[in-house]
Amino acid sequence: MRAIWNDTVIAESDDTVVVEGNHYFPADSLRREFVKDSGTTSVCSWKGTASYFTLVVDGRENPDAAWYYPTPKDAAAEITGRVAFWKGVRVEA
Numbered sequence: 001m002r003a004i005w006n007d008t009v010i011a012e013s014d015d016t017v018v019v020e021g022n023h024y025f026p027a028d029s030l031r032r033e034f035v036k037d038s039g040t041t042s043v044c045s046w047k048g049t050a051s052y053f054t055l056v057v058d059g060r061e062n063p064d065a066a067w068y069y070p071t072p073k074d075a076a077a078e079i080t081g082r083v084a085f086w087k088g089v090r091v092e093a
Helices: 074-079
Strands: 002-005 008-012 017-019 022-026 035-044 048-057 060-068 082-085 090-092
Touching: 002 060, 008 048, 008 082, 017 074, 035 060
Parallel strands: none
Antiparallel strands: 002 008, 002 090, 017 022, 022 082, 035 048, 048 060, 060 082
């Protein structure tokens, strides 16, 4: 699977976990040169508190387009150390 934004591969892995229709990529598959930390967080009742990354490619930013759960609740343990995408990021095989 590949996560693509602005014609650039942001993450690529054959080991994703699908939860609620979202592919969670291993954190080490993330091309860190295209992400920066965001101060945004949100709370899911069963997964816990999510943190976000902003994507930066060729001078364009996509704020909070990737998210992860630094310490997910036990029910979501399978997404520990994984990152998912939205906001126009294509995830494809």
